[in-house]
Amino acid sequence: MSGKKTYSILMPPPNLTGEPHVGHVMQHLIMDTIARQKRAEGYDVLFQPGVDHAGIQFEGTLNKILAKEGLSKEKLGREEWLKRAWRFKEEIYKSFHNTWKMMNISANWEKEVFTLDPRVQKAVFEEFKTFFDDDLLYKGAYIVQWCPKDGTAIEDVEMEYQEKKEVLYFIKYKVENDQEHITVATARPETISADVAVAIYPNHPKFKKLVGQNAQNPFTGKLIPIIEDERVQKDFGTGALKITPGHDLLDYEIGKTHNLQILHSVGKDGRITNLDPDLAGLKVEEARKKAAEKLKNLGFIEKEEEYVHFVPVCERCGTIVEPLISTEWFVKMQALKEKGLKNIDKINFVPNSYLKTIREWMQNAHDWSISRSLWWGHRIPVWYCALCNHLHEVGKNKDMIVSFEEPEKSCDTCKKKEWVQDEQILDTWFSSGLWPLATLGFPDDKESIKKYFPWDFEISAPEIKFLWIARMIMISSYIKNEIPFYNMFFHGTLRDSEGRKFSKSLGNGLYGQEFVERWGADALRTALLSYSAPGRDGRLSKQILDERCKNFRNFGTKIRNIAKFVLDLKPKISPKNSDFSHEEDQEVLKKLEEVENEVKKHFESFELHLALEKIYNFIWHEFADLYIEKSKKRRGNAQKCLEEVLKRSIALLAPFMPDTARDLLQKIQYN
Numbered sequence: 001m002s003g004k005k006t007y008s009i010l011m012p013p014p015n016l017t018g019e020p021h022v023g024h025v026m027q028h029l030i031m032d033t034i035a036r037q038k039r040a041e042g043y044d045v046l047f048q049p050g051v052d053h054a055g056i057q058f059e060g061t062l063n064k065i066l067a068k069e070g071l072s073k074e075k076l077g078r079e080e081w082l083k084r085a086w087r088f089k090e091e092i093y094k095s096f097h098n099t100w101k102m103m104n105i106s107a108n109w110e111k112e113v114f115t116l117d118p119r120v121q122k123a124v125f126e127e128f129k130t131f132f133d134d135d136l137l138y139k140g141a142y143i144v145q146w147c148p149k150d151g152t153a154i155e156d157v158e159m160e161y162q163e164k165k166e167v168l169y170f171i172k173y174k175v176e177n178d179q180e181h182i183t184v185a186t187a188r189p190e191t192i193s194a195d196v197a198v199a200i201y202p203n204h205p206k207f208k209k210l211v212g213q214n215a216q217n218p219f220t221g222k223l224i225p226i227i228e229d230e231r232v233q234k235d236f237g238t239g240a241l242k243i244t245p246g247h248d249l250l251d252y253e254i255g256k257t258h259n260l261q262i263l264h265s266v267g268k269d270g271r272i273t274n275l276d277p278d279l280a281g282l283k284v285e286e287a288r289k290k291a292a293e294k295l296k297n298l299g300f301i302e303k304e305e306e307y308v309h310f311v312p313v314c315e316r317c318g319t320i321v322e323p324l325i326s327t328e329w330f331v332k333m334q335a336l337k338e339k340g341l342k343n344i345d346k347i348n349f350v351p352n353s354y355l356k357t358i359r360e361w362m363q364n365a366h367d368w369s370i371s372r373s374l375w376w377g378h379r380i381p382v383w384y385c386a387l388c389n390h391l392h393e394v395g396k397n398k399d400m401i402v403s404f405e406e407p408e409k410s411c412d413t414c415k416k417k418e419w420v421q422d423e424q425i426l427d428t429w430f431s432s433g434l435w436p437l438a439t440l441g442f443p444d445d446k447e448s449i450k451k452y453f454p455w456d457f458e459i460s461a462p463e464i465k466f467l468w469i470a471r472m473i474m475i476s477s478y479i480k481n482e483i484p485f486y487n488m489f490f491h492g493t494l495r496d497s498e499g500r501k502f503s504k505s506l507g508n509g510l511y512g513q514e515f516v517e518r519w520g521a522d523a524l525r526t527a528l529l530s531y532s533a534p535g536r537d538g539r540l541s542k543q544i545l546d547e548r549c550k551n552f553r554n555f556g557t558k559i560r561n562i563a564k565f566v567l568d569l570k571p572k573i574s575p576k577n578s579d580f581s582h583e584e585d586q587e588v589l590k591k592l593e594e595v596e597n598e599v600k601k602h603f604e605s606f607e608l609h610l611a612l613e614k615i616y617n618f619i620w621h622e623f624a625d626l627y628i629e630k631s632k633k634r635r636g637n638a639q640k641c642l643e644e645v646l647k648r649s650i651a652l653l654a655p656f657m658p659d660t661a662r663d664l665l666q667k668i669q670y671n
Contacts, residue, residue, distance in 0.1 A: 004044035008452040009035050010436060010485065011047070011107065012460055012468070013115055015054035017061060019095040021502045021509040022540065023494040025103060026528040027459055030491060030608060032105045033529060034457060036655035037603055046452050047106065048439050050113035051096055053089075055377040055428040056150050057316055062088050062376075078375055085376050102516055103525060104658050113439050115431050116378070123438035124378050124431045125404045130479060131331060132402050141327045143245075143252040144369050145312065148270030149319040152373040153328050155427070156366075157466045159321055161310040168307035169292060170238065172300050173198055173215040176223060182207055182215055183302050185237025187309070188247070189295060190287040193219045193276035194265035197243040199254055201232040204239050218300045219276060219291075229254050246325050266322055284320070329371035329380060329424070333474075337362050340474035343483045347473070350489045350606050351535040354465060361466050362474065370427045377425035385411035386418040433471035436484035449480075458485040461493055462535065489606050492537040494528075499539065510545060519549035522657040526552040529656060532608045555616060556660045559653065562624055563664050566646045567671045571636045582634070585641040588627040591618065592645055599652055608656075615652045623649060643668075 009031050014024055035047040062085055066072060073081050100107070113120060131137050144153040169189050172181040182198055198215050200207045207226070214223035231254060232241045245255030246264045255262065265275045272279040272287045278294065279287040295301045312321040340362050349355040371380060383401045388411060401407045401419070410417045431438070436455055440448040454476070460469055469488060476484035495501055502509040515524045527548035531538040580589060595618045602611035623645055631638035647668055654661035 004042060006046065006451055007035075007038040007043040007457075008046045008455045009048065009457045010439065010455040011049045012458070013050040013052035013113075013432065013435065014096060015052050015057055016089060016092060016096075017054050017057050018092055018504070019511055020099050021511055022515075022524075022528060022545070023461075023502055025099065025512050025524075026494060026531060027461070027491055028100065028105050029103065029525055029528055030489070030532050030606075031457070031459055032103075032107070033525075033608055033655045034603070034606070035106055036658065040651065040654065046111070047108055048111055048113070049100070049105075049107035049109060050115070050435070050439060051093065052428065052432060053115045053377060055372060055374050055425065056147075056152065056154075058085070058089075059374050059376040060150055060317060073375065081375055099512055102512060103521055106658070111439075115428075115435075115438075119441060120431065120438045121378060122404070122444075123434055123442045124426065125381050126443045127430070127434050127475065127479065128381055128426070129402050134335070136332045136335060137329060138332065139327065139329045139371075141325050142330070142369075143249055143323055144326050144328055145321045146268060146324050146326060147314040147317065147319055147321055148268065149317045150314060150374075151268065153326055153369050153371065154314060154321065155369060155429075155467070158315055159312040160315045162313050163308065164311045166307050166309070167292070168237070168305045169295065170302040170304070171218060171242075171295060172302050173218060173242075175210055175226070176214040176216070180210070182210055182226060182240050183238045184240045184242045185305075186242055187307055188244075188288070189291040190272060190276075190279060190282075190284060191244045191247050191265045192217065192242070192291065193279075194244045194246050194263035195224060195242045196245060196255065196260045196263060197224050197258065198226045198240055199229045199232050199243050200226070200240045201234050202228050202230055204228075206238075207240055218295060218298065219278075225258075227254075227258055229257070247323055249323055252323075252325075262325055264324060266324065268324065268326070270319075270322060284322070328369045329426075331368040331370055331430075333365050333367050336474040336478050337365055339477035339481065340470070343477045343481075344473055346483045347485065348487045350487065353535070354462070354488070354490055358465055358470050358473070362470050365466075365470070368427075370430045371422075371424040372427055373423075374425050377428060378431055379425050380422040382422040383407050383419040384422070385414060385416070386420045387411065387416050388414040429467050429471055432468055433475040434479075436472055436476055437479065442479075453480070454483050455485040457487045457489065459489045459491060462490050463493070465490070487606070490535050491532060492535055494531060494538050494540050497539055497541040497544075510540060510542060515545060515549050518546070519553045520556065520659070522556055522659045523549040523553040525658075526555070526612060526656050529612055530609050534606060552657075555620065556657060558624060559619055559649070559660065560664065562619070562628065563646060563650075563667055565628065566639075566642045567667055570639055570642075570671075580641050580644070582637060582641075584627065584630050585638065588622065588645055589641065591622050592648055595622075596648070596652065612656055615649070615656070619649050619653070 011031060014020055031047065035045050038045045063073065076084065145156060145159060147154050166187045168185050168187050170183050170185050171189065172183055174181050184198060195217050200211065210226045211228045213226050215226055217224055231250060232239065243251045243254055243260060245252045245260055245262045247266060263275060264273055266284060267273045270283060272282050274280050279290055282290065313319060314321055341359065344355065344359055381402055381404055383403055383406060406419050436453065437449065440453055442449060472484045476482055493501060496508040500506060500508060512524055527545060530548060580586065595614050598614050599611045602608065602614070631642060650661050650664050
């Protein structure tokens with residue numbers, strides 16, 4: 001076993017969705033530069049690569065391809081669909097390796113991990129079983145955020161919010177005695193058929209007297225109670241709220257308190273259900289317009305107002321998210337939060353402001369919905385008796401078995417062996433949250449875990465700080481009572497010239513190959529690393545990146561020309577007094593030592609952009625423009641110093657421009 005000190009770098013597994021754009025490349029270059037520097041300092045470095053199966057995104061992309069062939073999941077069936085999925089995985093998997101190879105990423109490729117590898121499956125099963133045995137898991141019908149396009153539940157942190165201008169309808173609900181009405185403001189008239197109550201805030205000056213009476217549902221004619229609840233906002237609409245527990249989280253909570261029925265007017269396909277025969281089958285937007293027309297014709301609309309609010313959409317596909325009731329698996333978060341919060345202060349966050357942000361999110365995190373109605377991912381390792389077990393809810397289901405493979409025992413109730421596995425898969429973040437341990441062979445490879453865990457360095461874009469970073473902290477803390485990493489670096493996001501993220505749908509992505517072909521890998525490496533300031537976003541266009549690459553290509557040419565001058569054009573015989581004693585030699589060596597110390601400090605604080613700037617300025621200006629020009633007057637005497645400064649300058653540059661450094665070091669070797 002090596003006696004060297006270890007340094008471990010954990011690659012965030014990029015999603016299996018195609019060629020990485022330059023933002024992804026910058027992230028991998030930051031890790032690679034640190035890995036190369038640590039090796040140069042004598043560390044035994046583990047730079048662990050891997051790729052994530054990207055459940056929702058991957059499945060959505062494949063299903064689009066299948067649709068063009070006239071195929072679907074339903075037509076193929078689970079087994080055949082998964083065969084196609086694995087073939088598709090191999091096709092797009094190549095793009096990652098092509099990009100990594102092109103950029104000279106020096107990871108430990110022999111240790112590469114895919115999140116659906118058997119050893120990761122074993123680790124995820126161990127995680128699930130630990131949570132199950134510790135009574136942290138439950139299954140049941142609860143309100144979740146549902147993406148109709150992806151056909152699965154998603155988490156709050158997987159949503160984005162888009163500003164939308166809509167109509168706020170003020171709708172009259174007749175009170176039971178038919179002498180009065182109560183007016184409710186809503187932007188969702190299409191869900192009226194699922195209304196089960198009208199709620200007002202306590203002591204409402206106009207409607208207080210109606211509490212305890214019934215109102216008539218405008219669409220179904222059913223009588224629904226008028227109730228009082230402190231959660232109703234005084235300053236929204238009329239202070240009266242239509243309660244639809246099946247389609248709104250607040251309504252769901254109010255419904256639980258008042259024991260109200262749950263009805264669904266919108267299904268998981270994003271269309272109106274048979275609960276409203278007049279609107280059945282229509283998409284939500286179309287149903288909204290038709291519902292408004294219906295209300296007008298019935299004389300139930302008191303007035304309309306323009307309403308601007310933020311609508312939740314799925315971050316992956318942009319579809320408006322529908323809150324609805326679905327039977328899902330959940331993790332109780334209290335124990336995980338407590339463990340994570342106990343350990344979080346041991347981590348060095350860069351920038352440090354993220355510590356407070358993540359701590360606050362963890363303090364307020366609600367139970368985590370971990371099941372997804374997909375096929376691409378880790379299938380939930382729970383088996384039910386197909387003959388006698390229909391409850392399928394934890395705590396009510398004695399014939400439920402947690403097992404990696406189909407159970408060999410018979411059902412305790414019917415004594416038969418007819419087991420079926422849970423149809424759902426685990427949320428991608430459930431497996432990714434275990435990434436720091438799964439990559440090291442948890443639970444079996446105790447030696448690797450002891451040697452490299454916690455990881456020394458982890459990196460991430462800020463947008464997944466809750467989805468991934470917080471969950472890694474909580475899961476590692478719960479399972480190992482240890483932080484997953486010592487240093488957590490958040491890089492900024494590279495955006496286009498308009499400030500938008502790079503995306504295939506916008507067609508604004510910049511990809512590495514064309515820049516490497518034009519300027520070389522080292523030029524692109526350094527151009528992107530100049531944007532690597534912690535937490536600071538950068539804006540890029542093709543023109544700007546071309547200019548930066550050209551500048552660093554010229555820089556590479558500059559140091560090659562310096563090497564040519566120092567090595568190829570050196571005097572045939574160097575004087576004996578070439579001993580660094582000249583004032584000019586001492587001055588440049590002193591400046592070089594200062595730069596070396598400054599670069600070391602910048603590496604320690606992960607300010608690679610500043611380290612690169614120091615190296616660039618020293619080589620181009622202090623070394624080439626000043627010292628070399630002066631040395632020409634006393635070339636023989638300065639030769640030894642020229643070679644020393646060149647060698648040490650190349651060593652500084654090597655983590656940033658490895659191709660250039662390798663060529664020049666070989667040149668030094670043969671001179």
